[in-house]
Structures are given as C-alpha cells and as structure tokens.
Amino acid sequence: MRRLGTGIGWRPEIADAVERMPGIDWVEAVSENLCPGHLPESLLRLRERGVTVVPHGVSLGLGGAERPDAGRLAALADRAEALGSPLVTEHIAFVRAGGALTASPHLEAGHLLPVPRTRDALDVLCENVRIAQDALPVPLAVENIAALVAWPDEELTEGQFLYELADRTGVRLLIDVANLHTNHVNIGADPAEALGELPLEAIAYVHVAGGFERDGVWHDSHAHPVPRPVLDILTDLASRVAPPGVLLERDENFPGGGELEAEVEAIRDAVARGRAESGGPAGREASVARAAPPEAHAADHAVRQRLGLAQTALLSALVAGAPAPEGFDRVRLGVQARALAGKRADVVAKVAPELPLILGPAYRPAFLAYARGCPMGAGYRRDALDFAERLLSADAGPAAEDAGVRRELREWWLERSGPVPRSRRPGMRWARATRRVLLRR
Numbered sequence: 001m002r003r004l005g006t007g008i009g010w011r012p013e014i015a016d017a018v019e020r021m022p023g024i025d026w027v028e029a030v031s032e033n034l035c036p037g038h039l040p041e042s043l044l045r046l047r048e049r050g051v052t053v054v055p056h057g058v059s060l061g062l063g064g065a066e067r068p069d070a071g072r073l074a075a076l077a078d079r080a081e082a083l084g085s086p087l088v089t090e091h092i093a094f095v096r097a098g099g100a101l102t103a104s105p106h107l108e109a110g111h112l113l114p115v116p117r118t119r120d121a122l123d124v125l126c127e128n129v130r131i132a133q134d135a136l137p138v139p140l141a142v143e144n145i146a147a148l149v150a151w152p153d154e155e156l157t158e159g160q161f162l163y164e165l166a167d168r169t170g171v172r173l174l175i176d177v178a179n180l181h182t183n184h185v186n187i188g189a190d191p192a193e194a195l196g197e198l199p200l201e202a203i204a205y206v207h208v209a210g211g212f213e214r215d216g217v218w219h220d221s222h223a224h225p226v227p228r229p230v231l232d233i234l235t236d237l238a239s240r241v242a243p244p245g246v247l248l249e250r251d252e253n254f255p256g257g258g259e260l261e262a263e264v265e266a267i268r269d270a271v272a273r274g275r276a277e278s279g280g281p282a283g284r285e286a287s288v289a290r291a292a293p294p295e296a297h298a299a300d301h302a303v304r305q306r307l308g309l310a311q312t313a314l315l316s317a318l319v320a321g322a323p324a325p326e327g328f329d330r331v332r333l334g335v336q337a338r339a340l341a342g343k344r345a346d347v348v349a350k351v352a353p354e355l356p357l358i359l360g361p362a363y364r365p366a367f368l369a370y371a372r373g374c375p376m377g378a379g380y381r382r383d384a385l386d387f388a389e390r391l392l393s394a395d396a397g398p399a400a401e402d403a404g405v406r407r408e409l410r411e412w413w414l415e416r417s418g419p420v421p422r423s424r425r426p427g428m429r430w431a432r433a434t435r436r437v438l439l440r441r
Contacts, residue, residue, distance in 0.1 A: 002086050004052060004205055004245025006268055008260065011250070015042035017257035021264070026052035028089075028247055031075070032059055036082035047083065055079040057090040062128045062142065063115035064094035065101055065308030073135040080138050087139045087204060089174050090132070092125065092165070097312040101305055107315045108376040110344050116151035116310065117161040122168075123299040124307050129169045141172035141204035146182035146211075146220035148336040149314075152327025158189055159197025166202040173198065176207035177233040178220060178249075185218035186332075191233045195240060205245030208234055208267050217335055223252035226263055231270040238274025246271055319375040341371040344383065352384035352416075358408045359391075362398040366391065388413045 005025030010018055018027060019042055027046060034040075034055065043053055057076050060068055080088045093112035098104040115121050133140050144162060156164070158180075166173055175198070180191040208231070210224035226248070237243065248264055316322035318337045324330045345367040349356050356363040370390055376383045388409055391399040399406040 002052075002244075004054075004086075004247075006264060007052075007205075007245060007247040008264060009056075009247060009249045009251070010043060010046075010053070011254070012040065012042075013254050014250070014257075014260065015040065017260060018042070019045060020257060021261055023264070024051065026054065026245060026247070028054045028056045028249075029083075031055035031057040031079050031088070034079050034082075036078045039082060043083070052086065053083040054085050055083060055088050057088065058112065059095060060090045060132065061093065061095040062090055062132060063092050063121065063125050064096060064128075065124060065304045065311055066096075066099065068128050068131050068135075070135070073132055077136050080136065085138060087141055087172070088136055089141045089143060089204070091143045091145050092162075093145045094311050094315075097308065097315040099308075101308040102312045104312050104316075105375075106377050107312065107319060108379065109315055109319065109340065110347065110376055110380070111340050112145045113311075113315070113318075114145060114147040114149070114151065116307075117154040117156040117158065118151075119155055120299075120303045120307050122156070122161060122164060123303055126165060126168045127299045129165070129171050133169070133171065139172055139204070141174040143174035143176055143207065144179050146176070146179040146186075146218075148186055148217060148219075148339065149328060149332045150187040157193065157197060158183065159194040162194075163197055163199050166199045171202070172204035173202045174205055174207060175203055175237065175243075176209070177237060178207065178209040178211060178226070178230045180233055181227075181230045182211065182218045182220045185213065185216075192236060195233075195237055200241040203241065203243055205247060206234065206237065206243045207247055207249055209249040215335075217332070219339070221252065222249050225255075225259075226266065231266060234267065234270040235274040235277070238271040239277040240274075242275060243271070316375075319371075321372060341368050344371055344376060344380075347380050348384045348387065351380045352388075352412075354412050355384060355388065355409075358405060358412060359398050362405075366398055369397075385413065385417055389417075 006023060007026040007028060008018055008021065008024055010027035010029045018024065029043060047053060055076065060072050060076065062068060076088055076090070091112050092115060094115060095112060096106065096108050099106045115125060129140065129142065142165070144158065162173060165171060177191070180189070180194055183189040184191050208226055209220065209222045210226045210230070211218055211220045211222070212224050213219070234246070246267055248260070248267055250260065310325070313322070313325040314328070317324045317328070317333055318340055324333050345364055348367065349363070359366060367387060370387050374386065374390065391397055392406065392410055392413065394400055399409050
C-alpha cells in the first residue's frame, strides 16, 4: 500500500478546478461513471502527471444477502487496471434485495443502506468480501456508510463489526469520518468509541464530506461545506494513527475552485493538529501489514436467506409502501423513504435531463407520485423510461392535461425505448416519421 497523501473526489463538474488545484496527490472517481476504453481526458492528464486515481464503487452491494455479481466485479477490476490504481474501494452496504433467494420481486434502493450488525450479516459480508478480493487485481478497501435508521437487536457496535470484518478477511478499511458524525447524530453512535475499536493498521484512507441537519436528522449530502465536528473527528483519528490518505468528497452544489482549495487546506490542518497531539512526526505512516486471515467459513444458504428476508422487508417499507418491519423507528423510516424518493428523482433528472425540461415544474411532484407506487427494479435508465410510460398511460397528470407535453414526452420515449441506438439510414428515418404521424392521429 503506497502512501496516497491529500486528495479530492474527481467529478466532471469540477474537473478543470481539480486539475488546477495545487498540492493534490490523488483523486477518486466513481467507478460506475467510467468507461475503461473512453476515460475522461481530465483523468488521463492527471495520470500523466503522476496523480493516482482510485475507482470507488457504489453498486456492488457487498452487504447484501446475494453473492457479489461477477459482472460488476469484472467491471470494477477493468477500471482498476485501466487506471493503474493501487487499490479499489466499495461500501459496507446493501443496495438491492428480493429476487430468487427470497421468492419476492427484485428491488433496487438506488442508495447505500446499512447492514444489520449481527453475526449472520457479518458471516455473509465476510464471504462476499472474500469473493470480491479473489476477483480483483488489487487490494480492496471497504467504507463504513452513513445511516438514517438503525436495525433493532444488533449484536455488535460499529467498531466491533469493522474490527471483526478486517480481522477475518484481511480487507482494508476506508473510514469516512463524516459518516461517523452522521451516525452519531442519527443513531447515537459514539465516533470516539468507534475509532477506539478499529484496527487502525487496516486503514487504507479516509473520506471527509459535508452535510446538513434538519429536524434532528443529519443528511450526508456531500453538497455542503465540511462542518467543524467532522474535522474534529478527523483530528481525533489522526491523533491515533497517520492515515495513508485523506480525501474530500463533493458531489453536488459545487463551489468555486478557491472554496474547494480552502476545504482541502482545512483537512490538512485537521490532520496536522491530530499528529501534533499524538507527539509523533507528521509524516509517519500507519502500518498496513496485515496478518493472514483465519480460515474462511462459508455462510450457508439459511443464513443468507434470513438476511435476505430481513433486507427485503426493510427495502419494501422504504420504496414499495410496505409496513415498517417490527422494531424500526417508523418516523425515521419515513424520513429515509422520502430521501430515497428525492434522490431517485434527482438522479433520473441527470440520466434523462429532457424530462424536467418537458414537464417543467410538474416533473418532481409527478415523479415522487410515481415513485410511491413503482419501486425501481432495473436501474435509473429503465426507471426514466418506466416513468415516462406511466405518464403516457395515465388518465390524469401533466401528459394527460397538456397535449404539447404529451407529444414531446411520447417522442422522447419512442427515441429511447429501443434496446439499441436508432439507425440513421434514410429508410429507417422515414419509417420512424411515419410511425410518429400515425401515433399523433
């Protein structure tokens, strides 16, 4: 494991600012947004300058009841090789549920959801991490996530859960100090206690991000400045160990380059304060030598099925209007459900930016109404098409009440609903034009 230094999350919206930013040693890019054969020019220029690029996955669902999908693992491996990355990262989370394991409809969360800190869930997670490690060409690090809801009857603290995971698999840890703060506000988890229980020698690097509090709930938005409590947790961590890398995450509401540079500098200062408190040299690196993990034990089918049923019940309550599972805070589930629907509307608006233009102010309320009765089952592109199709078939709503909106929405749906790009041959263009005329009649 090389020392990474200070970095920032690379996003297309701030690519130019990142390239101009002084003192950036490395960047992290969302793996699912990259195509190995067509990497963004900005990332290629950074690589040529010797800046390390780490792919960060968000869709593997290592904490889910099913074994990791081989195709998703292969895609993550391809991106690591294309970027020459020293490691790849993912999350300790589940992102989908249902399916054959539980004999129920397949559901996608479109979000990282917390894994119950139980022995069953730990057994499944450990096996899934080992499967991923075997499929990847470089070391894997996994990240603790932010949670709005807590599972009832948990058997381990967050620190104990992460310690056992690292001890049993040898996996490295990506510690997000903003998520420790989120869990402190939302579910009462003590950040200092969690840090005290971690295997510090397993830390690969650290995430820092901003958020906001509303009605006693902290939202890990990645769209706001990093608050002082998050920097204080970073200082506490750095007083215990010199993290090999620290990175600023920002995904929305991007400020100017000067403000981003100031946030990166505040992160450097927080680390320096922690190292000064430790009495150790600022440049001393954490040891990343790992003992060989003990012999692996596979999670049997019954354990996976129990976990799958529990996760399906929770996800059904969040995205399909099912009753809240016993033991959960119904108010918090409502907050999480609204947050998931709002995020889904935002992502669909990015995937299909024409929809908000066609529907105008009616887009968001129409999509939220659609989301309440139509869980996502096959990703955001399919979600956008299903949403448009639902509007076109409805007796009420913007497409039914405005002929112009209906015409534009129908044309958009026809353009994109096919399985392959549309042919540009004159004969095919004529056939499409004829179909449009017939549909309008």
